[in-house]
Amino acid sequence: MQARGGLRLEGLVKRFGDVLAVDGVHLELPPGQLISFLGPSGCGKTTMLRMIAGLERPTEGRVYLDGEDVTDRPPHLRDIGMVFQTLALFPHLSVAGNVAYGMRIRGAPKRDIDARVNELLDLVDLHGLGDRRILQLSGGQRQRVATARALALEPRLFLLDEPLSALDANLREQLQVELRLLQQKLGITTIMVTHDQREAMTMSDLVVVMNQGRVEQVGEPLEVYRRPETPFVASFIGRTNILRGQVSDGVVRIAGRPFEVDRPLEPGPVAISVRPEDAHLQTTSTPETNALPGRVVFVRDLGELFECYVDCGLDEHVVVAGSPRERVNVVQGQPVSVSFPREACVVVEG
Amino acid sequence: MSELRRPTAGTRAVLVFPLAMLGIFFLAPFGIMLATSFYHRIEGGFYEPALELASWRRLLQPVFVERTLFSVGICLLAGAVCIVIAFPFTYFLTRMRRRPHVTLLVLIMSALALSEVIVGFAWSVLLGRAAGISNVLVWLGVMDEPVAYQPGFIAVLLGLCYIAFPYCILTLYPQLSRLDPELTEAAQTMGASPWRTFWTVVVPIGRPIIMAGFLLAFVFTLGSYLIPTFLGRPEHWTLSVFISDQATFNANVPFAAAMALFLTALSLVVVGVVTLVESQTRR
Numbered sequence: 001m002q003a004r005g006g007l008r009l010e011g012l013v014k015r016f017g018d019v020l021a022v023d024g025v026h027l028e029l030p031p032g033q034l035i036s037f038l039g040p041s042g043c044g045k046t047t048m049l050r051m052i053a054g055l056e057r058p059t060e061g062r063v064y065l066d067g068e069d070v071t072d073r074p075p076h077l078r079d080i081g082m083v084f085q086t087l088a089l090f091p092h093l094s095v096a097g098n099v100a101y102g103m104r105i106r107g108a109p110k111r112d113i114d115a116r117v118n119e120l121l122d123l124v125d126l127h128g129l130g131d132r133r134i135l136q137l138s139g140g141q142r143q144r145v146a147t148a149r150a151l152a153l154e155p156r157l158f159l160l161d162e163p164l165s166a167l168d169a170n171l172r173e174q175l176q177v178e179l180r181l182l183q184q185k186l187g188i189t190t191i192m193v194t195h196d197q198r199e200a201m202t203m204s205d206l207v208v209v210m211n212q213g214r215v216e217q218v219g220e221p222l223e224v225y226r227r228p229e230t231p232f233v234a235s236f237i238g239r240t241n242i243l244r245g246q247v248s249d250g251v252v253r254i255a256g257r258p259f260e261v262d263r264p265l266e267p268g269p270v271a272i273s274v275r276p277e278d279a280h281l282q283t284t285s286t287p288e289t290n291a292l293p294g295r296v297v298f299v300r301d302l303g304e305l306f307e308c309y310v311d312c313g314l315d316e317h318v319v320v321a322g323s324p325r326e327r328v329n330v331v332q333g334q335p336v337s338v339s340f341p342r343e344a345c346v347v348v349e350g
Numbered sequence: 351m352s353e354l355r356r357p358t359a360g361t362r363a364v365l366v367f368p369l370a371m372l373g374i375f376f377l378a379p380f381g382i383m384l385a386t387s388f389y390h391r392i393e394g395g396f397y398e399p400a401l402e403l404a405s406w407r408r409l410l411q412p413v414f415v416e417r418t419l420f421s422v423g424i425c426l427l428a429g430a431v432c433i434v435i436a437f438p439f440t441y442f443l444t445r446m447r448r449r450p451h452v453t454l455l456v457l458i459m460s461a462l463a464l465s466e467v468i469v470g471f472a473w474s475v476l477l478g479r480a481a482g483i484s485n486v487l488v489w490l491g492v493m494d495e496p497v498a499y500q501p502g503f504i505a506v507l508l509g510l511c512y513i514a515f516p517y518c519i520l521t522l523y524p525q526l527s528r529l530d531p532e533l534t535e536a537a538q539t540m541g542a543s544p545w546r547t548f549w550t551v552v553v554p555i556g557r558p559i560i561m562a563g564f565l566l567a568f569v570f571t572l573g574s575y576l577i578p579t580f581l582g583r584p585e586h587w588t589l590s591v592f593i594s595d596q597a598t599f600n601a602n603v604p605f606a607a608a609m610a611l612f613l614t615a616l617s618l619v620v621v622g623v624v625t626l627v628e629s630q631t632r633r
Contacts, residue, residue: 055535075538076547082539088532092554102540105550153540 004066005156005189006031007052012061014047021047023213025061029206034183034190036200039210040236045193046085046161048210052191053159054078065156081150082159087142087166089134095121095145096130102153120148123182140171147179151186158183160192164199176202197237201225209233231348234273241279241318243272243340247350255313258289260342270350276321278344281308281328286337290345294318296334301327310338387608397604405608414592414609421572421588421613422620424503428510429568433560435511436518441552443519444527455523462516470580473509474500477581501583509577514567521563526556561628569617589613 007029014022022044029035037045050056052063054075062071070078090098096117103113121127124144134142143163150158163179164172180203183190194200200207201221209216209224209232217229228234231242245254247267252259254272261272286293294312301307306324309317318338330336390400408414443454464472476482477499484496499505529552537547553560571577575590589609597606 053535053539055538074543075535076541076543078539080539082536084532084536086530086532088530088536090533090536090551090555092557101537101542101550105537105540105542105546149536149540159539 004031006066007157007189007191008064008067009048009052010062010064012048012051012063013059014044014051014056015059020213022051022058025213025215027208027215027218029189029191031066031189032187033205034180034192034203035206035208036204037191037193037208037210038197038200038237039195039216041195043210044213045195045210049159049161049191049193052157053080053082078157079153079155080157080159081153081155083143083146083150083161083163085162085165087146087163089142089145089149091134093134094130095126095132095134095137098134098145099130099148099152101149106153116152120152123151124148139167140175143167143175147182151188154188156189158188158190160190162193162195172199173202179203201237207237209236211236227346228273228348231271231273234346234348238275239319239321240273240275242316242348243274243314243318243345245270245272255292257292259340259345260289261345261347262343263347265347265350268350271348272340273346273348274340274344276307276319278341279318279320280322280339280341281310281320281330282337282339283328283330283334284337287339290342291337291339292318293335293337296330296332296336299330299332308336310336312338383607383611386604387611389604391602391604394601396601405602405605406612408605409608409612414589417587417589417592418612418616420586421590422616424507424586424588425510425568425571426620428507428514428571429564429566431507431511432514432518432567433564436515436522436563437553437556437560438548440519440522440526441529441548441556444523444529445531455519458516458519461512466513466574466576469513470509470576473505473512473577474580477505477508500581501586503582503586505581506578506586509581510571510574511567513574513577514570517570518563518567521566522556522559525559529555558628561624565621565624568620572613572617 007027009025009027009029012022012025013020025044025048037048039045047056051058054070054073058071062069064070065078090101093101099117099120100113103116108116117130118127121130124147126141126144126148129137129141134145137145143166146163160179164175167175176199183203192200192203204221206218207221207224208218211232217224217233219227224233225237228237228240234240235242243254243259245252245259247253247265247270249267250264252261252265252270252272259272282291292312292314294310296308297311297317298309299307300309301324303324306322306327308320308328308330310320312318320338328336385399386397387405388401388403389397389405390402391397391405409418443451446454479496479498482496482499484493484499487493488496533551533555534544534547537551538544542550572588573590575588575594578587578591590613593606593609593613596602596609
């Protein structure tokens with residue numbers, strides 16, 4: 001069977017009155033994968049998901065599902081399954097009633113419905129809880145019911161709108177893994193909206209980073225982390241140091257010191273991102289290139305992680321992080337130098 | 351914990367005011383009514399303290415039994431008509447954009463400012479022959495000559511529905527406006543058309559408030575006596591009309607008191623039965 005659920009968005013725009021929620025998004029998303037829309041609140045990621053579901057009409061642009069233009073098709077004819085942020089479980093129905101809802105609407109025979117409900121409840125580890133009322137379930141169980149309900153009709157697209165946001169941190173991490181394993185098992189095209197970069201990194205094949213209604217970068221999780229293309233992506237996905245400087249005569253200069261970076265640059269302003277764990281602290285003299293002298297401002301040792309804030313005369317303190325085993329013994333106020341290896345210097349602007 | 355729950359002198363003092371109000375304005379008049387219903391009636395408009403069942407016995411006369419059944423029947427019908435219209439109306443009202451939503455709500459609530467007398471007169475004009483709706487229909491060519499729709503059963507029903515309708519909406523509005531829109535959206539993503547969503551999600555979830563609105567309309571219309579007198583013939587009069595009749599025109603206060611208490615008990619029984627049935631059938 002050919003993989004279902006390939007999605008293409010063409011010039012998608014959504015305005016709410018004067019507010020531009022989604023600002024011209026073009027995307028081609030492959031079938032069978034888990035794709036995250038990642039961004040801060042208000043970046044338009046949920047609006048995008050709702051337009052894909054048909055719950056919101058695009059102001060401009062088209063939505064294609066498996067090559068078919070579905071822009072004008074109402075949600076109940078789109079063949080999708082969706083888990084909502086509030087989960088939206090029906091309080092008047094039992095667990096089984098919720099899972100069976102879509103099949104009842106389709107008029108499936110009762111015996112088929114019962115069999116499928118049991119199968120789905122097994123799938124999400126809720127075996128034997130079909131008769132429970134929604135109010136009797138824990139947060140994690142409710143989340144599973146919502147998942148089973150959305151998958152009941154074997155939809156072409158499985159949409160998740162911040163599906164785990166109501167859960168506490170431990171349970172959330174556990175369900176992230178479960179959901180991802182389930183998605184891989186079923187091979188269903190899944191789009192998840194999240195503002196949690198860790199969640200996106202854990203679960204996705206592909207991450208779409210959004211900001212202010214626009215797509216900033218599309219890529220595999222590690223690629224987006226390691227090679228951010230904009231300052232926004234660099235600082236939104238994980239923590240980073242943004243070093244700003246100038247390019248002249250083909251040389252990058254930050255705070256007057258020369259830096260070697262991963263690619264040649266045009267003259268003008270430049271911004272380089274270096275992850276805290278890629279920067280190194282030295283108490284010896286400052287090397288000629290890719291290093292800045294500074295003074296230790298603050299040291300934090302969390303046991304699993306060692307962090308040092310260094311004032312290098314830039315707008316912001318440079319953060320150096322590492323395993324405490326590799327800890328360089330420094331104290332507040334001590335002069336140090338921070339080196340930034342060439343391969344860790346990612347140009348995000350310029 | 352139990353320390354916290356034990357009422358202190360302060361909390362007891364707070365209760366004094368509502369209890370006093372309840373006693374003075376509800377229990378005391380109710381007690382007087384109850385006593386009066388057993389009093390002896392003297393021809394000519396007076397009564398004297400006594401303990402006799404004459405007034406209560408009179409309730410068993412066929413004419414009053416028949417009026418009772420009619421009253422309960424027409425008010426149940428009015429309640430049903432009201433809720434059938436008010437529920438979808440309120441639901442779609444809450445889904446509207448803010449401006450038309452608020453405008454409509456204000457308009458409907460302004461109908462509450464109209465007294466029953468004005469409503470009764472207005473409808474009797476509208477349903478009458480001289481200047482009523484039928485004249486418009488004649489003008490439109492739908493009918494040959496104007497007719498009077500009142501007095502009549504439908505006119506009474508219409509009037510009762512009209513006065514109860516805003517109260518129905520007031521009962522339904524708070525809950526329906528808080529109904530999570532994601533519930534209906536979820537139903538739609540699972541293949542339910544908006545129509546089926548309404549029937550399979552909105553109505554079942556709204557069932558308790560549908561019952562509450564229905565009962566409110568029922569109890570409210572049961573107490574109406576101007577509408578039936580304005581818009582109906584004597585055969586359309588409800589028990590409330592007879593109560594005011596007995597109290598004001600026949601000056602038979604003990605009998606009026608007995609009927610009033612009977613009507614109160616009756617509405618309590620209906621409310622109780624409906625509530626019981628509702629809670630029994632809920633899964």
